[in-house]
Amino acid sequence: MTYLNRRQFLYSSAALAALSAISPHQASALTNADLGEPFDFTYEALVERAREAAAKPYVAPYRPMPEVVQEIDYDAHGKLKFKTDFAPFSGSGGAYPATFFHLGQFFGKAVAMHVVVNGVARRIEYSPELFKMPQDSPAHRLPADSGFAGFRLQEWHGADDWRTQDWVAFLGASYFRAIGASGQYGLSARGAVINAAVPDMVEEFPDFTEFYIDEAEDPENPVVICALLSGPSISGAFRFSIRRGLERTKGVVMDVESQLFLREDVERLGLMPLTSMFWYGEYGRERMRDWRPEVHDSDGFAMWTANGERLWRPLNNPPYATISAFSDENPRGFGLLQRDRNFDHYQDGVMYDRRPSLWVEPLAPLGRGYVELLEIPTDDEIHDNIGLFWVPEDPALKGAEYKLHYRLHWLDNEPYPAENIAQTVGTRMGRGGEPGKPRPDNLFKFVIDFDRPSVMTQIPYGIFPEVIVSTSAGRVIRTFAEPVPNGNIWRATIDLEIMPDEIAEMRAYLELDGKPLTETWLYQFDSRNVLASG
Structure with missing residues (x-):
């Protein structure tokens, strides 16, 4: 497993009638020229598209001019800033404005972005005019249909810092992340893991290829985001109901519904997956490699079993890739946590002491299976080398379907600490x-x-x-x-x-x-x- 540095709908009369609902104040500071034709949208229809796609040959996402995109390296990509004046939902009718990531060397696949208001969706058309773009940027040479790499949600538009402060981001393959109660990004979640750490097999990284952002009108209400997932062995649909709230110290909570459909047999199918980084802690550190006492986004794996036992497993940076499996039936929760909140234990301005913990709470029974912990050797903090996911007991065979409902808690600590247990x-x-x-x-x-x-x-x-x-x-x-x-x-x-x-x-x-x-x-x-x- 390699964790590195990281429409067809009929245009209906109902969609026409709902056009008036997409006002400049509610949906966007974009003009009609920046938005595609409207169409009816529901999550249920997206699920059916994913089901139908699983029965067809896989089609890889569009990669516009890969030779040009490869020139947009880390530094060049950092200079491509979406202009917040064009941010959808930044008017008086929206709560959390959306801004978008440009394509780049590590994010070369075009992802379709849509805004949704009152059940009507419109695609946001890419234009270089939407970005602050240096005159010498290779991005100027990309075609008009390039699309976006991902998006993020900014803080409540009523806040003074909304243009510079984001709190959730979807970028690269099926990765996404949110800040925790201490206001810092850290570990990530994913849509699905396919054949991670399977000998003689290359891991697949399925992509979120389409997003539908249905913005909240009130900052206390959840933002609803739907996504279409596609990969050589899998297709799927996701519905994220993401709650931020005005009390920023409460972190971020996501309710996730998903339906996944297998195109091919999968040796190791990882559901509800998390990914993080652990270089070294107060034990087993690589001496003389680095000056800091500890370097990690997460320091342990925690699990609340069906029988009520609480487990804690400190993470390792092993000499070779290692999978540890924890068998259970309908576990109550599991996650990767950052328990050490003492700055003196890190001495680093990137604030490892503020990185969020991420807890997975199943909202529907999972049945029998395994929580699997993957640990991969790393010699630097730039590589995500920790994976955690649920693996069903039954083989993952072509034609299999999985319906999931779970909650992700991006907090400082696990949401349900045990009483009278140290x-x-x-x-x-x-x-x-x-x-x-x-x-x-x-x-x-x-x-x-x-x-x-x-x-x-x-x-x-x-x-x-x-x-x-x-x-x-x-x-x-x-x-x-x-x-x-x-x-x-x-x-x-x-x-x-x-x-x-x-x-x-x-x-x-x-x-x-x-x-x-x-x-x-x-x-x-x-x-x-x-x-x-x-």
Whole structure:
């Protein structure tokens, strides 16, 4: 899996009658010359188009003048700015203006953009006049039908900073992302994952090829966006109901409906997928590669199982691509989180401490399957190397259909924290053994910090919880638990003896009187990775 740097409708009389609803104040600061002919639009019709497309040969998205688009590199693309005076829904009748991304070296496929008002859609026609474009930009040489690469939604048009502040963006293949409660972008979500990390197979990246933006008239109401998905092995339709609200510290919540149809057999079908970056944390860091203490968009995978267990798995930057599967039936939720919110742990002006966590909440039963965590080696922060997605238990065969309904929470923390269960707030590791004595090569120490004062401070003085630990490889030599002097943390320490060629799947939590006090800490430990980074 490679996570790198990232109409046919009949023109009806109903559409004609609704033209008056698309006023300059409501729909757009664009003129009629910038908009295509109107047509009726519904999500249900988009689903039927996706279903019909799955029975036909795949047609790749239009790529206008690829040799010219390749000249629009990162720097040149950054200078192509959509003119906010033309932003749809920036008038008195709209809440969140839409602006658009230009094609570029990494985004060379044309994507059709539409505005929708009262069930009537009109395509936004590309023009270089819609962009601030330097005189020497290669973009001047592109044809008139080039289209756009993606779009973003700006803050409420009543805010002073709406022209410079966006809060959700769809750009590249089927990737999209939103800012969290701290106002920062970070990890992304995707429409679907096709054959990620399958030996001897190349991963497919299906594209959102059409968007339909039905703007909210009130900032407290959701923005509704529909999208058509297309790839060699899949087609699909999506409906996003995205809520921002005036209280920006609440983050962004998306309700997603989708129907997916397989054109071909798929070896690994990943649904509701997330993608992030983890270079190194407070454990296993690549010494002398970088000056910062930690570099990551997410530091762990969390899961709330059907039976109510809370799982936490610190992320790895492994020496080779690794898939970890967590079996369940109708899980309550899962996500990639950024729990470490201390700036001193990053010391970086790009604000890793403010990156959002992303939680997937199924709103309809998923049945049996696996939450799969993909970790890929990386030597820099510019590469997304973490994937997380749901894989149904049944084989993904040609002709199969999938109907999904789920909610994405872009927040600082998971939306439904467990009551009376402490969370993992730190994982550290090093050589095992005692100070002043030789440190055996095959003995490693794991130190896990759990924090939730309302739970842990209730433990009577002199009483120590038990560390419940298991491992798939090696042998646990010693465990103990102790309070950290600041009074808010209990620490579990585990010494593991393991052979150099073994990989241990570890599992641990604190227990008192037969009841768990903490979530379950999971970790995949490969001593070769530690030796390579140390």
